[in-house]
Amino acid sequence: MVAPEDLRELLSDPYRVACPKGHTALNPAERAPSAYCRTCRESYHAEELVDRRRGPDPCEPHRRGKD
Ligand SMILES: [Zn+2]
Numbered sequence: 001m002v003a004p005e006d007l008r009e010l011l012s013d014p015y016r017v018a019c020p021k022g023h024t025a026l027n028p029a030e031r032a033p034s035a036y037c038r039t040c041r042e043s044y045h046a047e048e049l050v051d052r053r054r055g056p057d058p059c060e061p062h063r064r065g066k067d
Helices: 004-011
Strands: 026-028 034-036 042-045
Touching: 004 026, 004 034
Parallel strands: none
Antiparallel strands: 026 034, 034 042
16 A cells, blocks of 8 residues: 555656556656556555555554565
């Protein structure tokens, strides 16, 4: 999940944000806190997107998503 107010900043970092299926070919939406996945050909709201932070997050013992 990505905070809507952080989405645009995170999307400027390549490969930082992924769609729920793990793709990083995302285009930010112009006027909404969402992004379009060019691989899925679908738009996702910020809260559906995944912040792929480098390294494990100690505050989040259970990582969601499959490898
Ligand atoms: Zn996708």
